[in-house]
Amino acid sequence: MSEMWLNMGPQHPMTHGLWNLRVKIDGETITEAEPVVGYLHRGWEKLTETRTFPQIIPMADRLCYGASLSWSHCYCLTAEKLLDVEVPERAKYIRTIVLEAQRIGSHLMWLAALGTDLGSYTVFLYPMRERELFLDLMQDLCGARLTYNYPRIGGVRNDVPANFERDFTRVLNHFEKKIPDYEALCDESTVFHMRMDDVGKLTAEQAINLGVTGPNLRGSGVDYDIRRDDPYDAYSQIDFNVCVQKSCDAYARYRVRMDELYESVNIIRQAIKDMPKGPVRVKPPRNAVKGKSDWAHTEDPRGEAFMYIIGNGDDHPYRLKVRSPIFVTVSAAAWMLKGYKVADVPAIMGSVDMCLGETDR
Amino acid sequence: MNGLFIFLQGISVWLMSIVGWVFDFITLHGFADWFRSPGVVFFLTNFLAALVVFIVGFLISITFIWEERKILGRLMDRRGTQVGVLGLFQNFADGLKAFIKEIIIPDEVDKWIYDAAPVILIGISCLLIGLIPLSPDFALANLNGGLLLIFAIFSIAPFAILIGGWASNNKYTIMGGMRAAAQLISYEVPLLLSLVGVVILAGSFNLMDIVQAQQQAGVWFIIPQFLGCLVFMVAAIAEVERIPFDLPEAEAELVEGWQTEYGGMRFGLIMLSEYVRGYAASMVAVILFLGGWDGPSFIWPEIWFIIKVFILFAVWIWVRGALMRVTTKQILGIGWKRLMPLALINLGIAIAIKMAGWL
Numbered sequence: 001m002s003e004m005w006l007n008m009g010p011q012h013p014m015t016h017g018l019w020n021l022r023v024k025i026d027g028e029t030i031t032e033a034e035p036v037v038g039y040l041h042r043g044w045e046k047l048t049e050t051r052t053f054p055q056i057i058p059m060a061d062r063l064c065y066g067a068s069l070s071w072s073h074c075y076c077l078t079a080e081k082l083l084d085v086e087v088p089e090r091a092k093y094i095r096t097i098v099l100e101a102q103r104i105g106s107h108l109m110w111l112a113a114l115g116t117d118l119g120s121y122t123v124f125l126y127p128m129r130e131r132e133l134f135l136d137l138m139q140d141l142c143g144a145r146l147t148y149n150y151p152r153i154g155g156v157r158n159d160v161p162a163n164f165e166r167d168f169t170r171v172l173n174h175f176e177k178k179i180p181d182y183e184a185l186c187d188e189s190t191v192f193h194m195r196m197d198d199v200g201k202l203t204a205e206q207a208i209n210l211g212v213t214g215p216n217l218r219g220s221g222v223d224y225d226i227r228r229d230d231p232y233d234a235y236s237q238i239d240f241n242v243c244v245q246k247s248c249d250a251y252a253r254y255r256v257r258m259d260e261l262y263e264s265v266n267i268i269r270q271a272i273k274d275m276p277k278g279p280v281r282v283k284p285p286r287n288a289v290k291g292k293s294d295w296a297h298t299e300d301p302r303g304e305a306f307m308y309i310i311g312n313g314d315d316h317p318y319r320l321k322v323r324s325p326i327f328v329t330v331s332a333a334a335w336m337l338k339g340y341k342v343a344d345v346p347a348i349m350g351s352v353d354m355c356l357g358e359t360d361r
Numbered sequence: 362m363n364g365l366f367i368f369l370q371g372i373s374v375w376l377m378s379i380v381g382w383v384f385d386f387i388t389l390h391g392f393a394d395w396f397r398s399p400g401v402v403f404f405l406t407n408f409l410a411a412l413v414v415f416i417v418g419f420l421i422s423i424t425f426i427w428e429e430r431k432i433l434g435r436l437m438d439r440r441g442t443q444v445g446v447l448g449l450f451q452n453f454a455d456g457l458k459a460f461i462k463e464i465i466i467p468d469e470v471d472k473w474i475y476d477a478a479p480v481i482l483i484g485i486s487c488l489l490i491g492l493i494p495l496s497p498d499f500a501l502a503n504l505n506g507g508l509l510l511i512f513a514i515f516s517i518a519p520f521a522i523l524i525g526g527w528a529s530n531n532k533y534t535i536m537g538g539m540r541a542a543a544q545l546i547s548y549e550v551p552l553l554l555s556l557v558g559v560v561i562l563a564g565s566f567n568l569m570d571i572v573q574a575q576q577q578a579g580v581w582f583i584i585p586q587f588l589g590c591l592v593f594m595v596a597a598i599a600e601v602e603r604i605p606f607d608l609p610e611a612e613a614e615l616v617e618g619w620q621t622e623y624g625g626m627r628f629g630l631i632m633l634s635e636y637v638r639g640y641a642a643s644m645v646a647v648i649l650f651l652g653g654w655d656g657p658s659f660i661w662p663e664i665w666f667i668i669k670v671f672i673l674f675a676v677w678i679w680v681r682g683a684l685m686r687v688t689t690k691q692i693l694g695i696g697w698k699r700l701m702p703l704a705l706i707n708l709g710i711a712i713a714i715k716m717a718g719w720l
Contacts, residue, residue, distance in 0.1 A: 004532065006532050006533075008614070012616060013612050013613055013616060014613055014614055028536070028689060115685075116613065117613045118613070118685040118686060119604055119605070119607070119611065119612075119613060119685045119686030120604075120683075120684065120685040120686075121433075121437060121682075122436060122437050122682050122683065123685075125437040125438060125439065126437070126438065129438060185683070189683070189684065189685065191605055191684050191685045191686075191687055192685055194687060194688075194691050195685060195686075195687070195688070341688055341689070341690065342536065342614050342615075343608075343611065343614055343686075343688035343689060343690075344688065345614050346613040346614050
């Protein structure tokens, strides 16, 4: 068989979302790969220019269905810097807790998707079962299960409900016992290692040059985590490890996310214990200074989320720019896929944790 | 003449005598004599026997789908299908749905071969059901080379997959078809080698003789041929294309593999034929290693056989619930580097047991 282009997407089981991976294959070996994104472009950044600052929060939720809270939080952080708002201490801790709960939910969804990519429906259903518990917690907290609309400029929408601590502790205790189940299904399976080990190599140098961030970067052995290196919210007062793996392959990226599940549980426990009393919200000013600009970046479950706002003198932003971690990371697909087989594509791209909502904006 | 045929012959004679009586009554004595003649009764007996065996075979295959749905559901912490009594009606609902769907045939396909692939698959499934006896009394055929013929028929399936994938004129389907061919060369040799041990111990290719040998020896061949059973189980998963060896239809990378362009009842037939082949493979495994219909005589041997087949299939369902799909390169490695030496060691054990005269 001579070389041919194979379109994996936009309608393809491998693509979680709407994107197209064009691979040039020689037999089953990939000689060239070209990710094509943009099928889900909604003009999000332009839309924000017609909205007031608080109106943008629910829109930011729609950036990523997997980790909506981390996006609305990133926006609130940026807007707080622009509007010079100091967030109360209690709100910072609540934000830290829900962000980590969101990270767990997002990583569980990624693990579920990886399971179907590799052909194991069991690995799809087990994490989804535990994700449900975290969705229930969030529902107790803010009434929504997927797009929370919970952070506000200057704090969070409401204080935690009664029994918040008890419920969270129960779920975490239960969840911590369940993570070894996933590891028994994946790490202890020879077939899983056969699929994940030594595929999708991305060296630290390549990863840095391509702008890869988040778990994918830490899977390449670079010790970089915004939660520790440029702390926001309450992360500076919390003691946690940054999970790094040196082997640079798909398995390393898997392992980093699994370790982060343990770390997130640890962070939530500490934050619940240290949570101070006090108000959860302050009233932000309505208008931004004309021409003033500011930015913030956070550690999204998928990498570095970055937002940049320019004020317009009224209650609308002049310009809002989003840097999506996956939009940058997906460009590394060409490097990760070259030389591997078509059968490795789901394992490699599954280990990247694609989310198209934020990529195409 | 086994029990099934004797029973059905009685029914045929009775039916034909009624028909003959009717024709006698309207004074067409020539027709009446023709209907009562041995030739017509013989034809009707065979026809009814084939019908009964196929109906039983397909019903058990459909129950296999139900078993898979239920056990897989329990393994995944859910309940599985709930339609009807214990979810038993789900498969019939699915069949009806596939049946009433619009037939869509892409323009670019090679129509004759595209249509031929499901026909070949369902045809070889029927042949397999016909060849494997449920007990000495419930069998269509008693062939001396039965085992060889069964595996010759089994290996037609990848051919049908290859031509079906090729004729569909789609990049995914052709890759699925090619994978089926690559898979064939990886598992076929260890699969057949693992059988040779049993054949040596039993001294026959006849399925009835193999079970009889186990009954006489007083031990099922899984005990002396444990390695062979292991190799057979793994290779048979590849033979019937189930996870972890379902490369031709790897849905994550190849959409639905070689079946991508098949829809409606064509797809339904392909799915059914997969389970019929799974049923046939587990029947062969039970006959070779688990003593076939051997069991205490308080229930019928056929029931023993079916119970064993269901238990054995449950092991494959368990494997499917626990494992992921391997890649083409890896299945070649598994076939040639792992299963092949094990099958050879097993063959040596069989020869040693036979030479020592233990069985």
